[in-house]
Amino acid sequence: MTLLQGINQLIDNISVTDKQENSITASINNLDGYLLDKDNDLHIDSTFRNGSYERDTIIRPLDDIDVFAVLNRDKWKDEFGNLPTPQSVLTKLKNYLNGLTDYEGTVSQDRPCVTIRLSDKDFDVLPSFRDFGGGYLIPNYDLSSWIYANPELLTTNLDSVNRLRNYKVKPTIKAVKYWNRDIGKLIPSYHIEEVAISIFQMHDGKNQEEMIRCWFENAVYYLRQSKFKSENDYTTAIKKIEKTRKKLKDAKGKYDNDDEAGAKLIWKEVFGKEFPAVDAEEVKNFTKSLAAGTMRVGATGLLSETAGSSIRPSKGYFGDHETKTIL
Numbered sequence: 001m002t003l004l005q006g007i008n009q010l011i012d013n014i015s016v017t018d019k020q021e022n023s024i025t026a027s028i029n030n031l032d033g034y035l036l037d038k039d040n041d042l043h044i045d046s047t048f049r050n051g052s053y054e055r056d057t058i059i060r061p062l063d064d065i066d067v068f069a070v071l072n073r074d075k076w077k078d079e080f081g082n083l084p085t086p087q088s089v090l091t092k093l094k095n096y097l098n099g100l101t102d103y104e105g106t107v108s109q110d111r112p113c114v115t116i117r118l119s120d121k122d123f124d125v126l127p128s129f130r131d132f133g134g135g136y137l138i139p140n141y142d143l144s145s146w147i148y149a150n151p152e153l154l155t156t157n158l159d160s161v162n163r164l165r166n167y168k169v170k171p172t173i174k175a176v177k178y179w180n181r182d183i184g185k186l187i188p189s190y191h192i193e194e195v196a197i198s199i200f201q202m203h204d205g206k207n208q209e210e211m212i213r214c215w216f217e218n219a220v221y222y223l224r225q226s227k228f229k230s231e232n233d234y235t236t237a238i239k240k241i242e243k244t245r246k247k248l249k250d251a252k253g254k255y256d257n258d259d260e261a262g263a264k265l266i267w268k269e270v271f272g273k274e275f276p277a278v279d280a281e282e283v284k285n286f287t288k289s290l291a292a293g294t295m296r297v298g299a300t301g302l303l304s305e306t307a308g309s310s311i312r313p314s315k316g317y318f319g320d321h322e323t324k325t326i327l
Contacts, residue, residue: 003255003264006276007208010267011171013274014059014178024053024065024121030102031116031123035069040096043075050151051124052189055158057173059181062121064189066113068136068151069093073129083146086139089127090114097125112139141229151190158193161200165211169200172211175271179244182272186237191227198222213252216245244270 001009016024028049035044051066052058058065077083094114098107106117113124128136128149135150162169173196180187199218205211219241228234251266268275 043072046070087143195222213248
């Protein structure tokens with residue numbers, strides 16, 4: 001398997017399957033039925049899907065399936081025309097959903113939304129009001145006020161730049177989200193998409209290797225601290241991106257120097273278990289590296305030639321490749 005085939009396999013491995021797609025659709029239809037029930041006293045005019053699922057950038061295991069519940073402003077405002085606090089709306093929404101047999105014990109508040117954690121997927125229900133100028137008012141992170149958002153515009157812009165770059169942007173976002181999950185989801189999922197839109201309006205790549213590397217090469221210029229939960233998350237994310245950028249640059253150097261196996265090892269180090277397992281070519285290179293004393297082991301136990309603690313030259317047998325101890 002070539003490096004480019006391995007990257008495509010990685011994206012396939014983390015993408016939603018047809019079976020999961022059908023399961024999501026059935027669960028959404030069930031949830032919509034409860035939310036739009038006229039007798040639930042929530043006064044929800046409509047619902048729509050947004051976020052990673054709607055924009056086809058969701059990855060496995062399933063989470064962040066966002067459902068917007070659009071509330072009737074006239075039913076919720078007080079006699080002075082003021083909207084209730086987001087917390088009061090979220091509490092009412094959570095209590096209603098948790099009182100249903102289908103969701104009992106699975107509902108919690110995960111600011112600024114109500115989350116339903118099912119056995120194989122999570123739904124985030126976000127209360128909202130239509131804004132007079134278009135877009136929506138959604139709960140602020142402090143849950144004391146409402147802020148403006150236009151999630152449908154993000155979807156439109158992403159679809160546009162994805163077409164512009166021959167449908168390579170969304171697969172790139174999936175790979176970055178998988179990497180982001182491994183570092184503790186420091187970067188908000190939607191912000192990865194915003195950054196990708198900004199980058200790929202200006203840059204292009206011939207294949208997924210170039211596209212993914214391009215995201216890491218340019219992301220720090222487009223990240224906005226205000227999008228993060230804390231300043232520490234923002235600064236840590238930048239450090240993680242820079243570290244990964246250097247690794248992918250090293251992989252590119254090996255690839256250009258006809259060391260495709262070495263490049264694949266670095267990609268395996270960066271993306272972990274969902275990147276295809278090493279094949280006979282990698283085994284041969286492992287053996288040579290072990291014999292030469294250039295192999296290292298990282299904190300996670302992954303073998304690499306680029307990072308971690310050095311391993312002493314070794315004599316051993318790997319497949320049909322034998323190492324010689326270097327004295």
